Amino acid sequence: MGVLAPLDRAYTLQQPSQQHELQRTLTWKDAFWVTSGVPAGVLFTIGAVSSTIGTPAWIIWIAAILIGFVQSFVYAEISTLYPHKSGGASVYGAMGWVRYSKLVAPVSVWCNWIAWSPMLAMGTSLAAGYMLTSLFPADSAINTWKLTLLDLGFVGKGLTLRINATFVLAALFLLVTFKLQHSGASAAATTQRILGIASLTPLVIIALVPLATGDMPSTNFLPLVPLTHDATGAAVAGSWNAAGVSTAMAAMFLACWSTFGFETAVCYTREFKNPQKDVFKAIFWSGVLCLFMFIAVPIAFQGELGLAGMLQPSIIDGSGVGAAMARFVGGGTLVFNVVVVMLVLAILLIVMTSMMGSSRTLYQASVDGWLPRYLSRVNRHGAPTSAMWTDLGFNLFLLLLSDYMAILSVSNVCYMIFVFLNLQSGWIHRMDRPDWPRAYRCRNWLLGLGALCGFVDLVFVGAGANFQGEHTLRNGLLAALLIVPVFLYRHYVQDGGRFPASMARDMELKHARAGVLPYVALAAGALVIWVASRLTVIT
Numbered sequence: 001m002g003v004l005a006p007l008d009r010a011y012t013l014q015q016p017s018q019q020h021e022l023q024r025t026l027t028w029k030d031a032f033w034v035t036s037g038v039p040a041g042v043l044f045t046i047g048a049v050s051s052t053i054g055t056p057a058w059i060i061w062i063a064a065i066l067i068g069f070v071q072s073f074v075y076a077e078i079s080t081l082y083p084h085k086s087g088g089a090s091v092y093g094a095m096g097w098v099r100y101s102k103l104v105a106p107v108s109v110w111c112n113w114i115a116w117s118p119m120l121a122m123g124t125s126l127a128a129g130y131m132l133t134s135l136f137p138a139d140s141a142i143n144t145w146k147l148t149l150l151d152l153g154f155v156g157k158g159l160t161l162r163i164n165a166t167f168v169l170a171a172l173f174l175l176v177t178f179k180l181q182h183s184g185a186s187a188a189a190t191t192q193r194i195l196g197i198a199s200l201t202p203l204v205i206i207a208l209v210p211l212a213t214g215d216m217p218s219t220n221f222l223p224l225v226p227l228t229h230d231a232t233g234a235a236v237a238g239s240w241n242a243a244g245v246s247t248a249m250a251a252m253f254l255a256c257w258s259t260f261g262f263e264t265a266v267c268y269t270r271e272f273k274n275p276q277k278d279v280f281k282a283i284f285w286s287g288v289l290c291l292f293m294f295i296a297v298p299i300a301f302q303g304e305l306g307l308a309g310m311l312q313p314s315i316i317d318g319s320g321v322g323a324a325m326a327r328f329v330g331g332g333t334l335v336f337n338v339v340v341v342m343l344v345l346a347i348l349l350i351v352m353t354s355m356m357g358s359s360r361t362l363y364q365a366s367v368d369g370w371l372p373r374y375l376s377r378v379n380r381h382g383a384p385t386s387a388m389w390t391d392l393g394f395n396l397f398l399l400l401l402s403d404y405m406a407i408l409s410v411s412n413v414c415y416m417i418f419v420f421l422n423l424q425s426g427w428i429h430r431m432d433r434p435d436w437p438r439a440y441r442c443r444n445w446l447l448g449l450g451a452l453c454g455f456v457d458l459v460f461v462g463a464g465a466n467f468q469g470e471h472t473l474r475n476g477l478l479a480a481l482l483i484v485p486v487f488l489y490r491h492y493v494q495d496g497g498r499f500p501a502s503m504a505r506d507m508e509l510k511h512a513r514a515g516v517l518p519y520v521a522l523a524a525g526a527l528v529i530w531v532a533s534r535l536t537v538i539t
Contacts, residue, residue, distance in 0.1 A: 026272050026273065026278070027272070027273055027274075027278060028272070028277070028278035028279075028281035028282040028285070030193075031265045031272070031278065031282035031286070032265070032281075032282055032285050032286055032289070033193040033196045034264075034265075034352075034353055034356055035262050035264055035265040035282070035286040035289075035353060036196035036200060036286075036289065036349065036353075037195075037196065037346070037349035037350035037351070037352060037353035037354075038258075038261040038262045038264070038286070038290055038350060038353060039200065039203060039289065039290055039293035039294065039297070040123075040203070040346040040347055040349060040350040041119075041257075041258035041259075041261055041350060042061075042203075042258055042293065042294060042297050042298065043126070043318055043321055043343070043346070043347065044122060044123075044126065044258060044318060044408070045254045045255065045257065045258050045408075046297070046298055046301055046310075046315070046321070047310060047311075047312075047315040047316035047317065047318060047321075048254050048316060048405070049061070049251045049254050049255050049298075050302065050307070050310035050311065050315075050316075051227075051235075051310070051311055051316045052227070052247055052250050052251040052254065052467065053226050053227060053247050053248055053250070053251035054225070054226055054227035054235070054237070054238075054247075054307060055220075055221060055222065055223060055224060055225065055302075055307055056224045056225070056226060056248065056251075057251065057298065057302060057310070058221060058298050058299050058302050059224065060248065060251045060252055060255050061255055061259070061294055061295060061298040061299075062295050063252065063255075064252055064255035064256045064258075064259040064260075064294070065259040065290060065291055065294040065295060066291075067256065067259075067260075067453050067456070067457070068256065068259045068260040068262070068263075068287070068290070069287045069290075069291055070446065070449055070450060070453055071260070071263070071419065071423060071450050071453050071454075072262065072263060072283050072284070072287045073442040073443075073446045073447075073450065074422070074423055074426035074442060074446070074447060074450035074451075075089040075092075075263050075266055075283060075422065076266065076279060076280045076283050076284070076440050076442065077426060077429075077438055077440055077441055077442045077447070078092040078093060078096070078422070078425060078426055078429055079092050079266040079279045079283075080275070080276070080279050080280070080438045080439035080440050081095070081429060081433065081436055081438060082095065082506065083272075083275035083276065083279070083439070085364055085367075085368075085506075089112070089263050089266055089422050090108050090109045090111070090112030090113070090361060090418050090421075090422060091109060091361065091364045091365065091368065092266075092422075092425070093108050093418075093421055093422030093425035093426075094106065094108045094109050094368075094370070094421075094425075095425075095429075095506055095507070096424075096425030096426075096428040096429045096432070097421060097425060097428070097518065098507055099432070099507060099509060099512050100428075100512070100514070100518045100519065101518075102487075102491070103484060103487070104421065104522070105370070106365070106370040106371075106483050106484075106486075106487040107417070107421070107480055107481070107483055107484070108417075108418055108421040108422060108425075109361060109364075109365045109370050109371075109483075110365075110370075110414075110480070110482070110483035110486075111414040111415060111417045111418035111421075111480050112361055112415070112418040113358050113361045113362060113365070114411055114414045114415075114479060114480070114482075115257075115411045115412065115414050115415030115418060116261075116264065116354050116357055116358040116361070116415075117354065117358040117391055117394060117395065117411075118395065118398055118407045118408070118411045119350060119351065119353075119354035119358075120174060120177075120351050120354050120355055120358075120391060120392075120395040120398075121170070121174075121395040121396075121398035121399045121401075121404070121407065122398075122404045122407060122408060123347045123348070123350050123351040123354065124170035124171075124173040124174050124177075124347075124348075124351055124395075124399070125166055125167075125170045125399060125404055126318055126347055126404075127170070127173055127343075127344045127347040127348060127351075128165075128166045128167075128169035128170040128173060129166055129318070130340050130343055130344055130347075131169060131340070131344060132165055132166065132169065134336070134337065134340045142165050143165060145164060145165065146162045146163065146164035147162060147163045147164070148160050148161070148162045149161040149162060149163065149400065152401075157469070157470070158402065158403065159401065159402055159403050159406060160401075160402045161400040161401060161402075162400060162402055163400065166399075167399050167400060170399050171396060171399060173348060173351070174351075174392060174395060174396065174399075175392075176348075177348060177351050177352050177355055178355070178388060178392055180352065195345050195346075195348065195349040195352070196349060198342060198345050200293075200346070201342060202325060202339055202342045202343065202346070203293060203297055203346065204293075205328075206297060206300050206301070206325050206328050207292075207293065207296035207297045207299075207300045208296070208300075209300070209328055210299075210300045210303050210304050210328065211296070211299075211300065215303075215304065216299075216300075216303025216304065217303075217306070219306070220302055220303050220304075220305075220306040220307065221299075221302065221303065223237070225237050225238060225239060225240070225244070226238045226239075226240065226243075226244040226245075226247045226248060227247060228243060228244070228247075228539050229539055235311060238539075241537075242535070242536075242537040243537040243538075243539045246463055246464075246467075246535075246536040246537045246538065247467070247539075249459060249460050249463035249464040249532070249536065250460075250463065250464035250465075250467035250468070251464070252460045252464060253412065253416075253460040253461065253463075253464030253465060253467070253468075254408075254412070254464070254468075256412075256416065256457065256460060257408065257411075257412040257415060258294070259290065259294045260415070260419060261290075261353075262283065262286040262287055262289075262290045263283065264353060264354075264356075264357035265282040265283040265286040266279055266282065266283050275439065276439040277439065279439060279440065280439065280440040300328070301324070304324075304327075304328055305324060309324070321343070323336060325339050325343070326339045355388065355391055358387075358391055359384050359387040359388045359390075359391050360384060360387070361387075362375045362384070362387035362390060362391070363375060363376055363378070363384035363386075363387045366387070367500065367502070367503075368499070368500065368502075368503045368506075369490060369491060369495055369499045369500050369503050370483075370487055370490065370491075371486060371487070371490060372486070372489070372490055372494070373490070373494060374386050375387045375390065405468060405469075406468070406469055406472075408468075409465060409468035409469060409472045409476070410472060410475050410476045410479055411476075411479070412461075412465075412476070413461055413465050413472065413473060413475075413476020413477065413479070413480070414476055414479055414480045416457045416458065416460065416461045417458075417461075417480050419454060419457050420454040420455070420457055420458055420525055421454075422454075423450045423451050423453060423454035423457075424451055424454055424518065424521045424525075426442075426447050426450055426451065427447055427448070427451055427514075428514045428517075428518055430447060431513045431514045431517075432509055432511070432512055432513050432514055433509070434513075454525075455524070455525065455528055458525050458528045458529050458532070459528060459532045461473065461476075461529055461532070462528065462529040462530065462531065462532025462533040462536070463532040463533065463535070463536040464536070465533075466533070466536070466538060467538055473529075473533060
């Protein structure tokens with residue numbers, strides 16, 4: 001895996017001197033429980049992955065989490081280079097790119113935030129949907145009324161801004177999670193631990209019960225052929241031709257969005273009591289948890305429901321997941337209601353995980369000079385409240401949108417760009433900062449494999465994004481570039497073309513040894529996306 005080494009450079013020398021700042025109150029166990037919400041991400045895309053690829057979906061989930069686990073070792077290394085920084089892998093990766101391009105570095109940070117932040121809207125809306133469908137009939141007035149504010153059909157087919165019961169209840173959930181984190185990471189981590197135990201319990205039970213009973217016919221997993229559609233639009237078995245491979249890439253595109261998320265464990269480096277040891281332990285054990293959950297839960301679902309069950313509309317959109325989970329354990333009305341409550345807790349857990357991680361990304365990006373200065377304000381508890389309020393406002397807007405899968409797909413294009421840039425930053429840091437002390441140094445072959453995974457991830461983007469809707473790839477690439485005018489304003493208008501003093505110290509290098517290789521990697525990445533998009537076949 002790698003080796004641990006002493007960290008000689010004192011991280012305390014570069015701590016901010018503000019009266020209110022992020023506080024070192026967390027251990028790796030706290031970060032583990034904060035990140036324990038990530039496995040609930042399987043609830044968002046488990047049906048969508050199956051409806052895209054069909055029977056091979058369980059293979060897709062295994063491949064996706066294995067790739068994510070490999071990548072985490074690169075994140076662990078670059079995170080220990082900057083124990084005085086918060087904000088996660090994107091911040092540490094940006095430090096590798098900034099010497100080669102002032103614009104690429106903020107794109108990396110932005111793409112990470114734009115990928116994580118919408119989880120707040122998607123999570124709370126899904127939780128609200130669970131509550132409303134369990135309390136009221138599907139055709140009741142409270143579940144059907146809506147007020148359309150604006151037609152956004154020019155952005156995506158059928159997309160509108162609207163207010164309905166889901167929006168109202170989801171907004172309430174958002175405010176509750178905001179309040180829980182207002183007292184700082186330590187207090188929020190305690191809440192996360194309680195929620196983590198309560199919410200992971202149903203997922204673990206659902207994963208283990210079918211395995212224990214053996215009630216999983218092999219016909220639910222075979223044959224390993226992709227789905228295609230006939231002239232009427234009905235799903236039928238396909239073959240591994242160009243269209244079949246394209247659907248596999250589209251399924252990987254969706255599954256990676258859920259499985260890669262445990263990298264948020266390194267968002268709290270600046271708040272760890274002992275970052276030299278806590279960083280690696282946090283991301284490694286979070287990865288082990290996700291490795292189990294993202295393999296066992298999809299296998300259990302598919303083994304219990306079969307392909308026909310996984311293709312039910314209520315499973316695809318997530319609204320019927322609670323009822324399906326209750327049936328797994330043979331429960332009646334009481335069990336169903338208990339499962340729904342625990343699912344809501346599971347989703348609120350991942351919402352809290354997302355708010356904690358994404359707000360710290362905004363905070364550190366402001367401290368480092370990428371985003372506007374106001375985002376670096378924190379309250380007396382050390383919580384980055386300005387960034388949290390920004391997250392809240394942005395997601396209240398997203399809650400108005402009628403199509404959450406469109407949000408997920410566009411944000412995932414950005415997310416995979418961030419993943420690519422950060423995995424390449426691993427070898428850039430190794431070349432440019434070979435003598436910088438690292439609390440963790442991954443093996444050379446893992447560093448190289450992580451860089452290769454970055455290019456593979458871009459294949460999923462190029463080949464799979466437009467399966468989720470026409471122009472998804474284009475919209476995602478445009479979303480990734482929205483940071484450019486914001487950065488130009490901060491850097492040249494607010495800061496006069498100079499980075500903050502602490503950032504200048506972090507950027508200091510005697511020799512930028514990577515030379516032209518970062519530019520070659522960027523060109524190769526763009527070529528991979530273009531070729532993959534040209535070769536893909538959408539049926």
